[in-house]
Structures are given as C-alpha cells and as structure tokens.
Amino acid sequence: MHVHVVSSDVTITDTSPASTVGAPTTKSAPAEQTWTPRLWGVLAVLCAVLFLDGLDVSMVGVALPSIGAELGLSTTSLQWIVNGYVLGYGGLLLLGGRTADLLGRRKVFIIALAVFAVASLIGGLVNNGALLIATRFIKGLAAAFTAPTALSILTTTFQEGPARNRALSVFSVFGASGYSSGLILGGLLTGIGWRWTFLTPVPLALIALVAGLALIPKDRPAAGGGHDIVGAVTLTGGMLLAVYAVVSAPERGWLDPVTLGLVALAVALLGAFFVAENKVRHPLIRLGILRIGSIVRANLSIIALFGSYLSFQFMMTLYLQDVLHWSPLKMALALLPAGLVVAVGSPFVGHLINRFGTPRLIISALTSLSLGYAWFLVTAGNTPNYLVTVLPTMVLLGGGFAFGFSSIMAQATEGIDDSEQGLASGLVHTSAQVGAALVLAVVTVLVADGTAAGSENFAEFHPGVNLVSVVAVVGLLLNLVPLLRRYRPKHA
Template sequence: MHVHVTSSAVTITDTSPASAVRSPTPPPAADEQKWTPRLWGVLAVLCAVLFLDGLDVSMVGVALPSIGTELGLSTTSLQWIVNGYVLGYGGLLLLGGRTADLLGRRRVFLIALAVFAVASLIGGLVDNGPLLIATRFVKGLAAAFTAPTALSILTTTFREGPARNRALSVFSVFGASGYSSGLILGGLLTSFGWRWTFLTPVPLAILALIAGIALIPKDRPAAGGGHDLLGAATLTSGMLLAVYTVVSAPARGWLDPVTLGSVALAVALLAAFVITENRVKHPLIRLGILRIGTIVRANLSIVALFGSYLSFQFMMTLYLQDVLGWSPLKMALGLLPAGLLVAFGSPFVGRLIDRYGTPRLILASMLSLSLGYVWFLATAGNTPNYAFTILPTMLLLGGGFAFGFSSIMGQATEGIHDDEQGLASGLVNTSGQVGAALVLAGVTALVAGGSHTGTGGTDFGQFFPGVNLVTGVAVVGLALNIIPLLTRYRAKHALASDA
C-alpha cells in the first residue's frame, strides 16, 4: 500500500495526492513523537479489540464439540459456526477499511465494536443452531470493520518510523496473546458450559467501547468525493460469494455444479467491480495501489503466513484431540509455546524493523515457517513425538509469526497517504483471511481424502497431504521474498564491480 524504499532500491510513483512516495529514511519527526498517556490509551483500546478478536476465534473453536452435543448440530453445521464468522469477516474487510476512510475511522470503529458486543451477548443466549450461526456471521461483519479501522487508526496516530514500528509490535503481541489465551480459557470455560465462551467477550467489549469513546480523538472523513455505490455493491457481493464458495466447497465438492456456478458468478461480480473502478470519478478502491511491488509482496506474504500457520494448527488440533484423545485443555497447553513466543518476541520486532527493514524481517519469517514444516515432515513418522517433533515445529512457527506479523502489517501500510490507510489495512487483512480460508479449504479436502487411504485414522498418516500443502505455501512465500532481495544484491554488486 505504499511505495517502499530500502537502502538498495527506490520505487517512485506519481505525485498525486492519492499516491504515496516513501522517503529513503523516516522523517526526523518520527523519532520525536511523544508517547503521552492518551496516546498509550488509544493504543490500549486498539490492542484490546485485536485481543478480543483472537480470544473469540480460539475459544469458540475449542467449544465446538460441546456446542454440537447440546444443540444437536451435525459436523457440517458446526463448521458453519466457524465459517459463518469467516464469511462475514473476509467478505466485507475491503469495504470495511474503505468505509472508515469515507465516513470517519472513530465513528465506524465504535459502531462496529458495539455490534460485536451485542452479537456476542445474543450468541451466548440462543438455543437454536441457525440463529447461533447467524450471530457468528454478524460478529464477522463487525470484525470486518473493527480490524482494518483499528489498524488504520494506529497507522495514522503513530508516525511512520520507530513510533509506528513500536506500536505495531505491541499491537501484534495482543493479537497473539488473545489467541493463546483463548485456547486456555476455551478449555476452562467449556468445562462450565460452552455459553461462557460467547459471553466472556461481552464485558471486555463494553469496556473497550467506553474507553474508545473517551480516548479516540474525533476525526473527519479522510477521503473526499462521491460515493461509489455500484463498486460497493459488486465488491461486497463478489467477496461474500467468493468466501462462501471457498468455505463450502470441501463439503459440497469442488466440481459440484453449484460450486462451479458460484465461482463463475463471483469472478463475474469481481470483474464488474474492476471495470467500475476504472471508470467512476470517485472509485471505492484506487486499483493503482496494486501496482506497487512491496504492497503485493506484503499481501501475498500474509497469505503464506496465515494460510500455513492456521491450517497446520487446525491439523494438530484434530490429531491431538481426535486421534490421541487429548482433552481440550491439554491440547491448548501443547500448542501454547508458539503463542507465547509470539507474545514475548513481538515487542522486540519493532527495533529489528528499525535496524534491518521490513523486507529482511519478512524473509526471516518465511524462512522460519518453512524450516518448521520441513522439520516436521523429516522427523514426524506416523506417530510424531511431542518433544522431538511437535514442540520444535511450534517454536519455529511461533518465531515465524512473531517476525512476520508486524513486519507485513508495517510494509502493507507504510508510506500510504492518510486517505488510503483504511484501504491499505483492509486489503492486507482481506488477503490474510481469504488466503487462510483458501489454504484451510485445500487442507480440509486433502485430510478428508487421506482418512480413507488405509491409515484408519489411528496415526498421523491421513494428515501428511495437508502438511505437504502448507509446506509448499510457506516455501512459495519464502521464494517471493528472497528473489527481490537477491536481485537487489546482484544489482548492487554489479554496480560496485563497474565502479
């Protein structure tokens, strides 16, 4: 979402107000920004919302078996408690980010947070499966507005450079802590009743809402001009249909006529959106932002990070609980080291970004992820040993996530003009969510196929096709980030030789 400049390469775009050019070094004022108590308070509110998002997703995932037993839901219905959230979240992220630019970040953030709290309350009280799924969809819609808006408030509040890198590091800590805490709390709360996993976020969301009203400064819409209603309609419907197709295809079949028809219609709607954006006077999304190499790499990197990490954790959850018979709490504790590494390692990433830049940190992230999966494949066998195989893998994945999350978010929003911060934030969040859904759908299909290959579901054999896929995704992410750095190094070496 910006023009990125490193010590070895400078990319320059046009100088119109809608575009952004990053200077070779952060502006001097970036070092001078004073962290006042109110500034810390704003960051705390934003972090609390990200914490709630991670907390909610992981707690509900642990509680699914209990929900199915009490409400009499089939496995297919249970998956929609997760996928309903993904559908709303992934389908409206781009619109959510741009809406914040058009209507004001504070207003959109607070309204969406209030909707999140109400949907959480209703979800904890219902006794009907379809209504529970509907509340999850509404929560996903709310998160589609809070997530990119929170990131855009952060990137416009903290100046580009050390201050923003530090804030992003703290921000990522709370995301990881929310997910890690949700695993543990989900196991504990489910023992008292699955409804507590839905009700617990309610008071936290209300407190964040009150603090947000008091601390987040009022702002005016950052983007002016008219409203692109046709673009909004085609983008929203196209994204919703695309995400629906991704999450429903494993159960229905990728070659099913309904799946193929949904794919064709989603492509047509998104194509209509692109045509619209190239013709209207005030487009919802300036497509020129996608011509910036660092923006594209950041968005593809988040696909590799989220897609591989979440899919591998999904497989380990199934293996540890369904195959080995671990309790939800024991399983959560087994996977916790990765989250702890992210929580304790992320505060230092901001300093590393200041020193080495986002491209090198993203490369380190992709390398750590790839090594983790390769180690697992090399040592697992049919019965992976926790201490020798699973624990080292989770630590490598945690390190990869710690290096990658803040760095990718920083590169995806760095240098972008204020009137496109919501767009940039929505774009990278959309890439992460939709990418994770795509990879998880592929993994689910492969694991389902592997369960009929003769292993009988008694060992890890059925999961290996899925691990092969996530390894490939991580390696592709590694290649995407190492090739530009190698190219720049060779060009720099060639210039030095000529001199």
C-alpha cells in the same frame, strides 16, 4: 486529530512506494513521538479489540463439540459456526477498511464494536443452531469493520517509522495472546458450559467501547470520497460469493456445479467492480495501490503466513486429539509455546524493522515457518516425543509469526496517505482471511478422507503438511528474489 512532533535527525525506515520500501536508510525526519498516557490508552483500546478477535475465534473452536451435542447440530452445520464468521469477516473487509476512510475511523470503529458486543450476547443466549450461526455471521461483519479500522487508527495515530513499528509490535503481541489465551480459556469455560465462550467477550468489548469513546480522537472523513454505489455493491457481492464458494467447497466439492457457478458469479461481479472503478469519478478503491510492488508482496506474504500457519494448527488439533487422543486442554497447552514465543518476541520486532527493514524480517519469518513444517514432517509419527517434535515446531512457528505479522503489516501500510490507510489495512486483512480460507479449504480436502475413516495414522496428514510447507516456501521465494536482485553485482 494527529499527534504533533518536534523535528530532529533520526534513522527511520524508508517508506517510498518504490521496490525498496522497508529498506533501512538514514535521512532527516521528525523525532520519535512522545508516548503520552493518552497515546498508550489509544493503543490499549486497539490491542484489546484485536485480543478479542483472537480470543473469540479460538474459544469457539474448542467449544464446537459441546455446542453440537447440546443443540443437535451435525458436523456439516457445526462447521458454519466457524465459516459463518469467516464469511462475514472475509467478505466485507475491503469495504470495511474503505468505509472507515470515507465516514471517519472513530465512528466506524465504535459502531462496529457495539455490534460485536450485542452479537456476542445474543449468541450466548440462543437455543437454535441457525440463530447461533447468524450471530457468528454478524460478528464476522462487525470484525470486518473493527479490524482494518483499528489498524488504520494505529497507522494514522503513530508516526511512520520507529513509533509505528513499536506500536505494531505491541499490537501483534495482543493478537497472538488472544488466540493462545482463547485455547486455554476455551478449554476451561467449555467445562462449565459452552455459552460462556460467547458471553465472556461481552464485558471486555463494552470496556473497550467506553474507553474508545473517551480516548480515540475524532477524525474527519476523507475529502472528495463521493459515493460509489456500483463499486460497493459489486465488491461486497463478489467478495461474499468468493469466500462462500471457498469455505463451502470441501463439503460440496470443488467441481460441483453449484461451486463452479458461485466462483463464476463471484469473478463476474469482481470483474464488474474493477471496470466500474476505472470509470467513476470517486472510486471506492484506488486501483493504483495494487501497482506498488512492496504492498503486493506484503499481501502475498500474509497469505503465505496466515494460510500455512492456521491450516497447520487445524491439522494439529485433529492430530493431537484424534491420533494421540489428547484432551482439548492438553492440546491447548501443547500449542501454547507458539503463542508465548510471539508474546515474548514481538516487542522487539519494531526495533529490528528499524535496523534491518521489513523485507529481511519477512524473509526470516517465512524461513522459520518453512523450517518448522519441515521439522514436524520429518520427526512426527504415531507416537511422537513432545520435546523432540511438537515443542521445536511450535517455537519455530511462533518465531515466524512474531517476525512476520508486524513486518508484513508495516510494509503493507508504508508510504500510504492517511486518507487511504483504511484501504491498505482492509486489503492486507482481506488477503490474510481469504488466503487462509482458501489454503484451509484445500488442506481440508487433502486430509478429510483419512480422518473421516477414523484413521489413527499420521501418514494421513502428510499431504496437508506438504501443502502448507509449499505455501510457506513460495512466499519466501517471492520475497527473496527481489532482495537478491537488489544486491546482484553489476557487470561492466
């Protein structure tokens, strides 16, 4: 079911698949949707699920030391509580998004959310480290279906243009709020018992499940999808092996024979997938989507945004706790301003996209991130001043995330037919997760020696901060060059 609108002349964002996607233009188009209570209800359900994703990841991250102490897990085993989730999430995102297109978004969303709730409940009750890691992997699998499906439900429910941009702005607020709230809530709940960080999402997921059943309209699967078994097997196997190779490389070594073997096998499977997609009648993924310049730039931009942002926050947790000896709660409060800036700024991004277009907003976002990393690198030390160093950095990063997330998501799904919204959503989420895992893996290698040796010198973090700065600047240049070419003076 789709929302019906009345025709009128309004200003909207051009969504043609040309290089000018996201540039503001004026043309005749349907009027902006009327936001009915049911429409708000659908958005609330989608936002609640994104909030849960952020809440779960950050709460568990804060609780890791307590989990390790109670269950007797080594540091090597403990990392898989995080990486198990990343493995399931990053490995199945593309399949999850396309499955929603082929089987029906509402059906896939509801089933995956139910699995997420059950896995959360089991994770809070088990007393075995291996079982706990298994529940995290299952939750990652569930999130691999809920995340792209939620975005595709949003982009097919809200009309492309001002309505969708506004919805994406609200959507991004809840993602950032979930992560920042999870840091604080995780610190509080861990003091009571780490199991509460797993059990707390259960009632929230059940409420979202019931509301989703009542509010999300039924939709029909994409016509003529067929069953691409070879594509599904090679894609899933290739992505799982690729993500596993990335997240296990810091522990095993990048040049270890097992790591190299995993990478080679992943490349072979993904190569077989691309060959199969060009031959089957009903491919799992239409490869032509990868030839749209604006969508390719959006996927590269989300790698720069997520890869640098999450890796920097990882280093900040080590820096604030190991170098400055701050408590988990104090550290969470120090990082909170970034989440607050996102929560305050994101609602305005939809209007800015309508006025300036996605390319300019993405450039502004990556500029803000680059300045934040540079400022921290220049001003931080072993005894930094919070107001001079940490607070300005968090404000710049929060501004970059606020401008960047909604703009990138809008550009990644613009001009795409409803039958492929799940594919486009899965693609950009995969880029975010796999890109972030790759950057974080390299950052971990760069800072591991110094932190493992118990060093309390900020200089040990310089290589990692330098890397995230380079990642952000490269993303900025990838977006800046096409925009400058568009406005280059024409010679006679």
